[in-house]
Amino acid sequence: MAETYQSTTDDLLASFEADVLVLTMNRPERRNALSRAMLQDMARLLEMAEADTDVRTVVLTGAGGAFCAGGDVRAMAEGDPSDTDVDAAIHRQRISQRATAGRLHMMPKPTLAVLPGAAAGAGLALALSCDLRIAAAGAVLTTAFAKVGFSGDYGGTYFLSQLVGTAKAREMYFLSDRYSAEDARDMGIVNRVVDAENLMDEAMALARRLADGPPIAYRYMKENLNRALGGDPLDCMDLEVTHHVHAGFTEDHRDAVQAFLDKRPPVFKGR
Numbered sequence: 163m164a165e166t167y168q169s170t171t172d173d174l175l176a177s178f179e180a181d182v183l184v185l186t187m188n189r190p191e192r193r194n195a196l197s198r199a200m201l202q203d204m205a206r207l208l209e210m211a212e213a214d215t216d217v218r219t220v221v222l223t224g225a226g227g228a229f230c231a232g233g234d235v236r237a238m239a240e241g242d243p244s245d246t247d248v249d250a251a252i253h254r255q256r257i258s259q260r261a262t263a264g265r266l267h268m269m270p271k272p273t274l275a276v277l278p279g280a281a282a283g284a285g286l287a288l289a290l291s292c293d294l295r296i297a298a299a300g301a302v303l304t305t306a307f308a309k310v311g312f313s314g315d316y317g318g319t320y321f322l323s324q325l326v327g328t329a330k331a332r333e334m335y336f337l338s339d340r341y342s343a344e345d346a347r348d349m350g351i352v353n354r355v356v357d358a359e360n361l362m363d364e365a366m367a368l369a370r371r372l373a374d375g376p377p378i379a380y381r382y383m384k385e386n387l388n389r390a391l392g393g394d395p396l397d398c399m400d401l402e403v404t405h406h407v408h409a410g411f412t413e414d415h416r417d418a419v420q421a422f423l424d425k426r427p428p429v430f431k432g433r
Contacts, residue, residue, distance in 0.1 A: 166178075170199075171203050173203070174200045175225070176207055181374075182370060184221040185221065185222050186223050186224065186225050187204075188224075191226075194226070194229065195231045195237075202258075205258065208269070212270070221369050222273065222274070222288065223277070224277075224278060229278060229281040229285055229289060230286075231282050231283065233283055235422050248407060255403045255406075260396055262288065263317040270384055270385065271380060271384070272294070272372040275296075276362065277343070277352070278358065280302050286305060286318060289303075295346075295351065295352045295353055296356065296361070296364060297355050299343055299357055302342060303340070303346050305318060309422070311414040311430065312410065312415060313405045317402065318402075320398040324391050414432065
């Protein structure tokens, strides 16, 4: 089946070995910031993997020493919001979120995020959507959204609230501080922290251990655990993206994006 899992874009790499599908976000020059091509291919390959009984575990990681910086801030700065149909943008992103973060969370087999470095914004949300996370010592995590005038997407508010509780999740979203891998482990966000040079060996050993486990029991375990969370994650994600896209049309967001590029603090005016 290995030949089946071929990416159609250089922005995402795919490999399949010993029942483990590894998807690698591959824009190292942008710290693996998300692109439409990357997300579309990720959605396609995850849909295939969910239905493929030969895939027993899915691993999501990033190339070049980072996991994923989230949205591409430079591309945001170059966009013209006046050319965007808001409702169409919301619908398009709802589909993308459900097909990526939603599928990683809901598919009836274990998913593992491997963080060689920074995970921010929607990148952090993708990591949180997985069942387990393993990070390199030196990796940093941040929601980042407040610093660019966005409210958050790809399920991060739902997943983080479940992992750390609503009070800590609010702090992490409102302040957008950076947390070390060790901080994240202590909060229960990251399951393991290992030396960077051993990260992929440790991660693949864990992935293969999961792949060798009982797939039927795992399927039932995952459904039980997801039901135990209460609420519908997809409904939460749909509302989240509606707010996120609308936030993208504010003056605050546009100034914050330019401030990021100018390496200056943003000035939020509430409009």
